[in-house]
Amino acid sequence: MRTPDREYVAPVARYRIRFAKRGRMRFASHRDFQRVFERALRRAGVPMAYSAGFSPHPKISYANAVATGAASEAEYVEIGTAAALDPTVLQQALDASLPSGFDVLDVVTARTGHFVDRLEGSVWRIRLPQVSESDLADAVAALLAETHVEVERMTKKGARRFDVRADLLSVECGTDESGCAILTLVVRHAVPVVRPDDVLAGLRQVASLATPSPPVVTRMAQGPLTADGRGVTDPFGPDREESARAPA
Amino acid sequence: MPVTDLFDELEHVLPLVSKPIQYVGGELNAVVKDWDDVAVRWALMYPDAYEVGAPNQGVQILYEVLNERADTLCERTYAVWPDMEALMRERRIPAFTVDAHRPVSEFDLLGVSFATELGYTNLLTTLDLAGIERRAVDRESEPLVIAGGHAAFNPEPIADFIDAAVLGDGEEAVLAITDVMAAWKSEGSPGGRAEILLRLAKQCSVYVPGFYDVEYLPDGRIRRVVPNRPGVPWRVAKYTVSDLDEWPYPKAPLVPLAETVHERASVEIFRGCTRGCRFCQAGMITRPVRERSVTTVAEVVTNSVQRTGFEEVGLLSLSSADHSEISEIARGLADQFEGSNTSLSLPSTRVDAFNIELANELSRNGRRSGLTFAPEGGSERIRRVINKMVSEEDLIRTVAAAYAAGWRQVKLYFMCGLPTETDEDVLQIARLAREVIRTGREVSGRRDIRCTVSIGGFVPKPHTPFQWAAQLGADDTDARLAKLRAEIRSDREVGRSIGFRYHDGKPGVVEGLLSRGDRRVGRIIEQAWLDGGRLDGWSEHFSYDRWMAAAERALADEPVDVDWYTTRERGEEEVLPWDHLDSGLDRQWLWDDWQDALDEVEVEDCRWTPCFDCGVCDQMGTEIQTGPTGAVLVPVPPLPLMAEVAARR
Numbered sequence: 001m002r003t004p005d006r007e008y009v010a011p012v013a014r015y016r017i018r019f020a021k022r023g024r025m026r027f028a029s030h031r032d033f034q035r036v037f038e039r040a041l042r043r044a045g046v047p048m049a050y051s052a053g054f055s056p057h058p059k060i061s062y063a064n065a066v067a068t069g070a071a072s073e074a075e076y077v078e079i080g081t082a083a084a085l086d087p088t089v090l091q092q093a094l095d096a097s098l099p100s101g102f103d104v105l106d107v108v109t110a111r112t113g114h115f116v117d118r119l120e121g122s123v124w125r126i127r128l129p130q131v132s133e134s135d136l137a138d139a140v141a142a143l144l145a146e147t148h149v150e151v152e153r154m155t156k157k158g159a160r161r162f163d164v165r166a167d168l169l170s171v172e173c174g175t176d177e178s179g180c181a182i183l184t185l186v187v188r189h190a191v192p193v194v195r196p197d198d199v200l201a202g203l204r205q206v207a208s209l210a211t212p213s214p215p216v217v218t219r220m221a222q223g224p225l226t227a228d229g230r231g232v233t234d235p236f237g238p239d240r241e242e243s244a245r246a247p248a
Numbered sequence: 249m250p251v252t253d254l255f256d257e258l259e260h261v262l263p264l265v266s267k268p269i270q271y272v273g274g275e276l277n278a279v280v281k282d283w284d285d286v287a288v289r290w291a292l293m294y295p296d297a298y299e300v301g302a303p304n305q306g307v308q309i310l311y312e313v314l315n316e317r318a319d320t321l322c323e324r325t326y327a328v329w330p331d332m333e334a335l336m337r338e339r340r341i342p343a344f345t346v347d348a349h350r351p352v353s354e355f356d357l358l359g360v361s362f363a364t365e366l367g368y369t370n371l372l373t374t375l376d377l378a379g380i381e382r383r384a385v386d387r388e389s390e391p392l393v394i395a396g397g398h399a400a401f402n403p404e405p406i407a408d409f410i411d412a413a414v415l416g417d418g419e420e421a422v423l424a425i426t427d428v429m430a431a432w433k434s435e436g437s438p439g440g441r442a443e444i445l446l447r448l449a450k451q452c453s454v455y456v457p458g459f460y461d462v463e464y465l466p467d468g469r470i471r472r473v474v475p476n477r478p479g480v481p482w483r484v485a486k487y488t489v490s491d492l493d494e495w496p497y498p499k500a501p502l503v504p505l506a507e508t509v510h511e512r513a514s515v516e517i518f519r520g521c522t523r524g525c526r527f528c529q530a531g532m533i534t535r536p537v538r539e540r541s542v543t544t545v546a547e548v549v550t551n552s553v554q555r556t557g558f559e560e561v562g563l564l565s566l567s568s569a570d571h572s573e574i575s576e577i578a579r580g581l582a583d584q585f586e587g588s589n590t591s592l593s594l595p596s597t598r599v600d601a602f603n604i605e606l607a608n609e610l611s612r613n614g615r616r617s618g619l620t621f622a623p624e625g626g627s628e629r630i631r632r633v634i635n636k637m638v639s640e641e642d643l644i645r646t647v648a649a650a651y652a653a654g655w656r657q658v659k660l661y662f663m664c665g666l667p668t669e670t671d672e673d674v675l676q677i678a679r680l681a682r683e684v685i686r687t688g689r690e691v692s693g694r695r696d697i698r699c700t701v702s703i704g705g706f707v708p709k710p711h712t713p714f715q716w717a718a719q720l721g722a723d724d725t726d727a728r729l730a731k732l733r734a735e736i737r738s739d740r741e742v743g744r745s746i747g748f749r750y751h752d753g754k755p756g757v758v759e760g761l762l763s764r765g766d767r768r769v770g771r772i773i774e775q776a777w778l779d780g781g782r783l784d785g786w787s788e789h790f791s792y793d794r795w796m797a798a799a800e801r802a803l804a805d806e807p808v809d810v811d812w813y814t815t816r817e818r819g820e821e822e823v824l825p826w827d828h829l830d831s832g833l834d835r836q837w838l839w840d841d842w843q844d845a846l847d848e849v850e851v852e853d854c855r856w857t858p859c860f861d862c863g864v865c866d867q868m869g870t871e872i873q874t875g876p877t878g879a880v881l882v883p884v885p886p887l888p889l890m891a892e893v894a895a896r897r
Contacts, residue, residue, distance in 0.1 A: 024255070025505075027268040032505045039276075039503060039557030045887025056589055069263045083893045093889045097557075099276050099505070214263040 011049035011059050011080025014110035015090055016236060021072045025101030030065035036102060037077065044097040046090065049080040063116045064222065067195060072219040076119065076235070078110060111242035118235040119189060121169065123221040124196045126183040127176065129213040136181045137173045139207035143199075144171060151201040153192075160192065164202040167194045169229035184220075186230060251283045254341060255349040261335040269506045270298035271332065273346040276503035277555065279311075280348045281321040287430045290314050290322040290422070291345055291355040291391065293374060295367030296785055298346070301326040302502065303510040305564065306361045306397060309497040310418050320426050323347035323355075327370040328377070330782060330789075336377055343378035352378040356429055358391040359422065360410075362399035365762035366755075366784040368406055372777040375409065382774070384411045384458060387441065394425070394454070401486075401533050402710040402826040405762050405769040407457035411445060414454055415829060416486030416533075417519070419495050424452040446479065455484040455829060462767055462825075468807035470766060470823040485830040486533070488870050492519060492540040496548050503556045512560035512593070513552035517545050517577065521566035522854045522862075522872075523598070525624070526635045526845050527663065529709035530566055533831045535864040537855055538873045542573045542580065542881065549581055550884045553590060559614060560591050568594040569601035570855075572875035578609035580881035585613045597621060599638045599646045604653045619650050622661035626677035632848040633668050640680065644687055647699075651688035657698050658684065664728055665706040665720030665753070667845060674728050677701060678735040685745045700747035701736070703729065705756035709763050711831040713841035715824060718817040719760045722792075725753030754792035758784070760814040761799070766825035769813065771802035832870075834863030 021028065028036065038058060041048060050056040059080030066072040087107040095104035128136065143149060149165040170186040187194050196217045203209040223232035234240075255272075262268040273280075283289070292311055294301030301307065307324060314322035323345035328336065335341070343352040352358060352374065360371055371393075375382055380390045385408075387393075395403050395413040403413040414421045428451055432444045439446075448454040459480045463471040475482060489495055501513055518539040521531040540548075549561050563577065571577065581592055591614025599621045607619065623638050625631040631638060647658050662677050681701050688697045705725045708714045720728075729750050737743050761769060773781075775798035783789040799810045818824065820839055827835070837860075844851065854860055855874055865871055886894065 024259075024272040024274055027262050027272050028505050029267075029269065031507065032269050035507065035511070036503075036505055042557035042559070043554065043887070045890035047890060047893055050589065058589075069268065085889070085893065089889070089892055093892075099274055099503075101274060214260055 012082055013084045014078055014080050015085065015087060016108050016110050016115060016239060017077050017079065017091075017094070017104060018106040018236070019075050019077070019098075020103045020105055021066060021070075021075055021101070022103060023071075023101045025099070026071040027069060029068040030062070033065070033102070034060075034062065036099065040094060040097040040099075040102075041079070044093040046079070046085070046093070047081050047083040049082045061116075064119055064122075064189065064193075066219050067197070067217075070196070070217040070219065073105070074122075074219050074222045076115075076222065078115060106236060108236045108239040109243060110239060112238045115235065118224050118238070119222045121186055121188045121222070121225040121229075121232050122219050123232055124185040124187065125218045125220050126185070126196050126200070127216040127218075128181040128183060128211055129216075131181045131209070131211060133173060133175050133181045135209060136183060139203045139209040140171050140173050140183070142207040143168075143202055146206060149202045149206060151198050151205060153195075153198060153201070162192050162194075162198075164194050164198045168199060169225070170231075171199075186225070186232070188225065188229075251350050251354050253349055254344045254351060257339065257341050258344070258349060261332070261339060261341065264335060265332045266329060267299075267506060270302075270326070271328070271346060272505075273349070275302075275505060277500040278347055278502060279315040279322075281315070283321070283350070286321045287319040287433060288321075288357070288426050289355045290320065290357045290359055290426070291325055291352050292322060293325045293352075293358060293360045293371070295360055295362060295370035295374070296327050297329060297783065298326040298504070298506060299508045300785070302504040302506070303508045303514070304361065304363070305498070305514050305516065306363075306418060308502055309495075310359065310361075310422050311502070312497055312499060313419050313495075314422055314426065317423070317426065319430055323350065325352055325374065327367075327373065327783060333373065333377065333782070343374050353380055353390060355391045356433070357425070358393045360393065360395050360397075361418075362395055362397040364785060365399050365405070365759055366790075367399075368762060368773050369777045369781040369784055371406065371409060372774065373782060383408050387411070392441075392444065396421070398530060398533065399763075401529070401829060401831055402763065402765075403455070403457065403829075404462075404767050404825040405765040405773060407767045408770045408774075410457065411441075412448060412454045412456045414487065415484065415831065417489040418487070419489050419497070421452065421454075421487045425454065428452055446477070449480045449484075453481075453485050453487065456480070457767075460828065466807070468812065470825060472823060473825075473828045483828050483830045485868065486832060488832075488868050489519070490538065490870060491873070492516070492538050493544045496544050498548070499551060501552050501556050503558075510562065511558070512562045513549070513556050513558040514562040514564050515545060515548045515552060516540065516564045517568055517571050517574075518565045518874075521570075523567060523570070524635050524841075524851050524853060526633075526713040526841060527624070527666065527706055527709075528566075529712050532712045532833060534566070535832065535862065536870050536872045539571060539875055541875065541877050541879060542576050543877070543879045545577055546580055546584070546881045550584060553585070554887060559589055560593055562593050562595055564595060567598050567601065569597045569606065573877065574601075575606060575609075576876075576879075576881070578606055582609045582612040584881065584884055587613065589614050591616075599623065599643050602646055604649050607650070607655075608653070616655075618657035618659055619655050620659040620661065621646070623680070624661065624663050625666060625673065626662060626675070626680060627673040629848060630666055630669055630673040632850055633845050634663075634666055635845070635850050637850055640683075643680070644683055647684050648687045648691045651697055652691040656694075656696065657700070658688075659700045659702060660684070662701065662703040663706040664703050664732075664750075665725050665756070667714060667717040669720070671728055671731055674732050675735050677703070677732055678738075681736065681746045682739060682742045685742050689745075695745075698745050698747060700749060702749040703732070704751050705753045707756050707760045707763055710824065710826045711833055711838075713838050713845055715764065715838065716818040716820070716842055719757070719814045720753070721811075721815050722753035722757050725756065729753075755784075755787075755790055757810065757814055758790075758792065758795045761795075761810055764825070765813055768803065768806055768808070772799045775799075775802045830867070832862075832864035832867040834861065834867070837862050
């Protein structure tokens with residue numbers, strides 16, 4: 001009888017990482033990113049903690065991955081390591097190791113629990129080429145006038161219908177420097193999670209808003225919702241406070 | 249002159265296609281150069297989907313070799329999926345490279361690496377999407393389309409669609425072609441296309457099909473193949489790299505973002521094989537054996553792992569356990585990777601060269617996968633015919649040792665349809681598998697061990713002793729496999745521990761047609777493509793009926809048909825379509841070896857016995873290069889952050 005020849009090594013430390021998914025890398029799926037990330041850790045020589053068993057896996061937890069095709073300035077991942085590291089050194093090493101387009105923006109030592117629970121909502125920015133600002137504003141007004149807007153999304157288990165309105169906390173229209181229509185959303189994370197695509201489906205449904213060119217979606221931030229529901233705060237805040245209160 | 253960047257246009261269709269990441273490039277270690285900074289521009293294509301093509305070692309090595317030259321740039325392109333093809337046609341987006349999304353039609357050269365003949369229709373798709381004339385004779389300013397890879401040893405079926413073909417190792421060939429191309433362009437491209445092709449034919453052993461006429465006999469056989477202009481050779485020779493230590497590639501392997509068929513770093517530990525398996529085209533056309541030294545192997549492996557982050561390293565060759573210092577390589581690398589979760593794998597292992605100690609070293613630092621052996625033939629008799637000298641005793645002993653050492657799963661590869669084969673030879677596979685299970689249960693004391701029998705139809709290949717053999721038809725193959733399956737299942741108690749995987753005989757017929765075809769087969773390829781043939785290596789896209797209908801139409805006025813190309817045995821005097829292409833093997837030796845096969849006479853390996861005059865070393869001026877070198881591996885410096893952590897302690 002063969003036994004696993006590797007013992008379980010409990011992580012010595014855990015680190016929370018905020019990274020961006022930019023440019024053409026937004027076409028990477030979450031699974032693509034997982035492979036990219038694990039290899040980047042190995043290239044950088046990060047001393048990872050591994051799970052036990054015949055098939056040891058590095059200790060990595062991914063939170064709320066953005067959909068394939070969407071960019072992000074606020075993706076989060078947590079790693080467990082076999083040695084204590086300087087978060088700044090880790091950030092630099094990992095950023096240098098990842099392919100361009102995946103950029104490490106921030107690293108903190110995990111000093112608190114329940115991190116994923118702090119990711120209460122997301123701020124999204126949707127660029128809508130070939131959509132006029134006034135059409136967009138009209139459509140948004142029509143959507144906000146409703147209290148319940150049911151849309152359909154194809155999932156692996158078939159078509160699923162759900163409301164997009166209740167978790168949509170804030171919507172703003174505007175334009176960017178090139179004059180292209182921009183939609184900024186604050187969405188509360190719930191089950192099923194309302195995605196930017198679902199909100200666009202809602203706009204299409206209530207006001208026949210057409211998007212002739214594929215919209216470009218970017219997650220700008222994730223974190224605890226502000227009291228007025230118009231934004232989010234830094235989810236690393238509690239870790240930073242704890243580190244300041246009681247340095248390791 | 250500026251060149252178009254097609255990414256802006258692609259960006260609009262990428263949200264609409266499956267697995268868009270395969271089209272965006274940006275892989276770690278990919279190279280993008282300024283278009284106007286170089287003299288010669290290569291596009292390299294692997295004619296299958298990205299997930300199959302991206303890990304291909306041949307393309308990765310040539311990509312690096314070419315990009316290391318300051319005067320050259322090289323980018324890659326792959327077959328696109330049908331959803332992407334439809335959108336490209338709709339939006340008029342031409343075929344593009346994944347590196348800088350430049351139009352394929354703007355390059356000087358389009359090199360296509362054919363590992364298998366089933367990629368031929370994918371070449372036609374890319375030419376069409378690129379706006380490159382399908383027939384070489386109609387081309388003017390388009391890239392020179394050059395075929396390479398093992399299938400290029402008989403490029404006759406695609407002779408109309410390529411400008412040229414190169415036989416053998418690519419490293420020196422692409423550099424020689426680049427030199428000639430650079431000189432010709434600097435002179436102002438005198439004489440146009442005909443001139444550059446003539447220079448390549450004369451100066452770089454490049455085969456230009458257009459420079460040779462094929463004449464046929466009334467019965468359809470080839471009368472002769474003859475050069476149609478002065479200065480081109482009667483026979484075109486293959487390239488052979490003579491010292492693999494001087495070519496330590498890949499130095500910076502590409503790391504795809506998309507999931508691919510080989511999620512590992514690959515390092516070739518030797519090239520060529522003289523085991524002499526008569527069915528094996530790779531073993532015949534890549535002679536002689538040239539080992540990479542244990543020192544260079546370790547250097548390339550360590551560098552690959554550090555620069556890619558892969559958890560597995562494949563030690564590639566045609567029979568990796570045959571390296572004269574395989575134990576030193578396995579032990580040395582396992583020591584280096586101690587504690588780093590990096591495993592080693594040998595993709596092909598001979599039963600007689602395998603040992604448990606080696607297998608343990610390979611999996612010491614990582615995951616232990618199943619073991620795979622390829623006895624190829626079910627009976628001792630048929631193994632003598634194919635010259636796969638593995639006794640049943642060897643096989644059972646090796647497999648038993650594996651089960652005793654804790655392996656639970658063993659996979660065995662076989663072929664069906666080998667020359668002289670009878671039902672009885674194939675039914676022996678069932679008996680062998682049962683013996684494996686019985687012995688395995690006995691030595692391991694467990695009932696949950698498994699053995700998977702995987703079997704495919706044999707396709708006779710050019711430049712092998714079986715090039716004259718009749719291929720078994722699809723129906724006969726299927727009937728024989730059905731009998732084997734029934735035999736395996738007849739003993740339910742043991743049979744439930746035996747998995748049975750097989751492919752039906754139909755794709756093999758098309759592969760056989762394309763493998764041993766002549767120029768007339770090009771019309772079938774074109775017709776099949778016009779009728780929608782795409783991605784023929786994928787069972788969900790492959791259509792046997794489409795190919796047969798295309799063949800019937802394309803060969804309507806010819807005295808030959810699909811059976812003539814596949815199930816017909818050839819005579820000694822018949823001119824074969826590839827006789828003017830020189831793999832170094834002496835034609836008489838091949839014929840004698842074919843006769844030996846029929847007489848069930850085996851031939852030894854020339855690495856360990858005197859030369860048996862296959863002709864390669866004499867003809868090509870090459871020699872066998874094997875160790876042992878006696879070199880000892882030195883430890884490597886740790887990785888960046890590891891070093892930082894160690895320093896702080």
